[in-house]
Structure formats: structure tokens, C-alpha cells
Amino acid sequence: MVESAGSSVTRFKPGDAVYAACGNGFGAYAEFKCLPENGAVALMPANMTFEEAAAVPVGAYTALQFLRKGSIQSGSRVLVYGASGSVGTYAVQLAKHFGAEVTGVCSTSNVELVRTLGADRVIDYTKESFMDDGSAYDIIFDTVGKSPFEACIKRLAPRGFYLRAVHLSPLPIVRGLWTNLTSGKKVIGGTMKENAEDLMCLKELIEAGRLHSVIDRRYPLEQAAEAHRYVEQGHKVGNVVLTIRQG
Ligand SMILES: NC(=O)c1ccc[n+]([C@@H]2O[C@H](COP(=O)([O-])OP(=O)(O)OC[C@H]3O[C@@H](n4cnc5c(N)ncnc54)[C@H](OP(=O)(O)O)[C@@H]3O)[C@@H](O)[C@H]2O)c1
Structure with missing residues (x-):
């Protein structure tokens, strides 16, 4: 006030x-x-x-700005890794608002919540891995810094974006730069701008x-x-x- x-x-x-x-x-x-x-x-x-x-x-800002950096648009296939945190719960809702097809990854107790936020599909990471079904994504948005780097790059569509809200340690930064230079895929980290x-x-x-x-x-x-x-x-x-x- x-x-x-x-x-x-x-x-x-x-x-x-x-x-x-x-x-x-x-x-x-x-x-x-x-x-x-x-x-x-x-x-x-x-x-x-x-x-x-x-x-x-902080949470919604971060979700909004990262999804924009990932060129989200209607029909984008988006995977939100860590869909039950602050950034994640806003990211699921915002991605749906942009008309994306959303998959959320969370643990058992949060499956229902993530579904009610609008996710089209929810993967319980304690029971299955999002890597198992072979789906391709235009955007993989890791909001908690726990997704496996190489596997995420593999699951991206040819011009897909791997968004990482959590600050990258040196090794993923180097891998990210290499990916950006050598493929059509993009790894994006950084800090939101208020x-x-x-x-x-x-x-x-x-x-x-x-x-x-x-x-x-x-x-x-x-x-x-x-x-x-x-x-x-x-x-x-x-x-x-x-x-x-x-x-
Ligand atoms: N780059 C930026 O500008 C920026 C801005 C804001 C925040 N951040 C960073 O973003 C991160 C997320 O913050 P937050 O507040 O949204 O969430 P958070 O509190 O860090 O995350 C909590 C959620 O993560 C889930 N989780 C834990 N382990 C998981 C796993 N292995 N797979 C999937 N989900 C898992 C937890 O659910 P379960 O325990 O049930 O799995 C819980 O709901 C923080 O590290 C924060 O510093 C970055």
C-alpha cells in the first residue's frame, strides 16, 4: 500500500x-x-x-520472461520440469495461456495440482522419466535445475529451446555455449529483468x-x-x- x-x-x-x-x-x-x-x-x-x-x-516474471526467450507460441510443445514450484506453477499456467501443449513434471503429491493448473499431461518423476516415451519438445523449461542436460538436448525438437532458470554451473554453461554454436538448438539461462x-x-x-x-x-x-x-x-x-x- x-x-x-x-x-x-x-x-x-x-x-x-x-x-x-x-x-x-x-x-x-x-x-x-x-x-x-x-x-x-x-x-x-x-x-x-x-x-x-x-x-x-519473482516467480511469474521469471516464467514469463523465460517462455518468451523460448519463443513460445500457440501449439508449442512445452515441458515444465519442476512444475510444482513457484516458477513452475506460473510457467504451466502461462504456457497454457500462450496456447502451448504442456507437459508438467512433478512428484506424486503434486500431480493433481499441476493438472488443475492446466497441464495437458503430467509426468510423476518418482514413477517414470520424461525421457522414456520419446516425445519431442519445442521448449524444455527446467525451473529447478534438476533435469539431465544431455537427455534434455536429445528430447528437443530441431530448433528447440532448453531454458534453465537456475544459475548454470561452469560445465553446463560450456555445454550450453557448445550446443548453441553447433546445433539449431538453444540453451538459455540468465536472470530475469525486473x-x-x-x-x-x-x-x-x-x-x-x-x-x-x-x-x-x-x-x-x-x-x-x-x-x-x-x-x-x-x-x-x-x-x-x-x-x-x-x-
Ligand atoms: N533465473 C532467474 O532469474 C530466477 C528467478 C527466480 C528464481 N530462480 C530460481 O529458480 C529456482 C526455482 O525456484 P522456485 O521457487 O520456483 O521453486 P523451488 O522452491 O526451488 O522448487 C520447489 C519445487 O521443486 C520440486 N522438485 C524438487 N525436486 C524435483 C525434481 N527432481 N524434479 C522435479 N521437481 C522437483 C518440488 O516438488 P517435489 O518435492 O514434490 O518434487 C517443489 O514443488 C530456484 O533455484 C530459484 O533460485 C531463478
Whole structure:
């Protein structure tokens, strides 16, 4: 909620409900944050709670920007590896929005969730491997950094994209560069770029009912350390949010 705005600010006024991404200045949580008017801040989707909206920027941003880098279009065959995490749950929904044919990879307890997010097919990685059935994909989007590199490249269609949201260690970076140079296939990593335009685009999709946040757990700000301990186990479903007492 905008508490106060500078005298030259025209996009926002006190009382506006906004959502924002605050950059990668990790190290603390805060109840108040000063942001530039032209930063990654936009009016919040009208049909979301603060908690649901707070989850959107990083996960949905990342999913949106990677899928765009993969030239997603209607009819693309997309495999989302790690479909039950934050990036993954948004990626499944966004890929469906773009008209893709979506396969999600997750564990048994999340199969139903990933199906309800819109996946056409769900592969339970505890029972089968996506490599077994010989399907080809235009995009393989690994949101959790656990997919096997060579096997993914093999499963790509001739001009397919292997998207990796998790920072590449040196060996996959070299393999990725080699793949990009020697084949029509592309390996893409990197970091999302924060911007208000994507937040406005996501707001439209959310208000149109095309995208929602999956919230696993909520912790009060005072229990941020507990929240981290849970997240760091690597099995959260969708998002974990910190709540702030109002008033
Ligand atoms: N590049 C960027 O700009 C950028 C931006 C944001 C985030 N990230 C990175 O993206 C990663 C994903 O973050 P996140 O918050 O979306 O998710 P996350 O919390 O790291 O992932 C949790 C999910 O991964 C699933 N999972 C664990 N092992 C798996 C496996 N072997 N195969 C398939 N799924 C598996 C878990 O479900 P089960 O336990 O049931 O399998 C759980 O639902 C993080 O490493 C984050 O740092 C990168």
C-alpha cells in the first residue's frame, strides 16, 4: 500500500495497492520500502489478496520472461520440469495461456495440482522419466535445475529451446555455449529483468482469470527464519509468503 509519494510522482498516490519487485538486494525483509516511480512497480491485480500478489513478481516474471526467450507460441510443445514450484506453477499456467501443449513434471503429491493448473499431461518423476516415451519438445523449461542436460538436448525438437532458470554451473554453461554454436538448438539461462511492463501484463492476465498464485504456507514476518528453513528443504508447493500485520 503506497504510504506516501514524492511531489513529482504521477503514477501512484497514497493508498494505492501496488505490487513490486525490489531487486536482488538480499539480506533483509522490511515493512516499508522506497521505490522509484519508474521501477518494477505497478498497481496490484484487483482480484488478489496482498499475499497472492506478493508471490507474483519473482516467480511469474521469471516464467514469463523465460517462455518468451523460448519463443513460445500457440501449439508449442512445452515441458515444465519442476512444475510444482513457484516458477513452475506460473510457467504451466502461462504456457497454457500462450496456447502451448504442456507437459508438467512433478512428484506424486503434486500431480493433481499441476493438472488443475492446466497441464495437458503430467509426468510423476518418482514413477517414470520424461525421457522414456520419446516425445519431442519445442521448449524444455527446467525451473529447478534438476533435469539431465544431455537427455534434455536429445528430447528437443530441431530448433528447440532448453531454458534453465537456475544459475548454470561452469560445465553446463560450456555445454550450453557448445550446443548453441553447433546445433539449431538453444540453451538459455540468465536472470530475469525486473520491469513495470511485465507486472502490468501479469495484472491483466490475473484479472482475466488466466493466472493465479499457489500459496503453500504463510508465515508472519517475525518467523522469516522459519519460512526460510521450510523453503530451503526444496519441496514447497508454489509459494511461501511472509505476512505483515496491518494497521
Ligand atoms: N533465473 C532467474 O532469474 C530466477 C528467478 C527466480 C528464481 N530462480 C530460481 O529458480 C529456482 C526455482 O525456484 P522456485 O521457487 O520456483 O521453486 P523451488 O522452491 O526451488 O522448487 C520447489 C519445487 O521443486 C520440486 N522438485 C524438487 N525436486 C524435483 C525434481 N527432481 N524434479 C522435479 N521437481 C522437483 C518440488 O516438488 P517435489 O518435492 O514434490 O518434487 C517443489 O514443488 C530456484 O533455484 C530459484 O533460485 C531463478
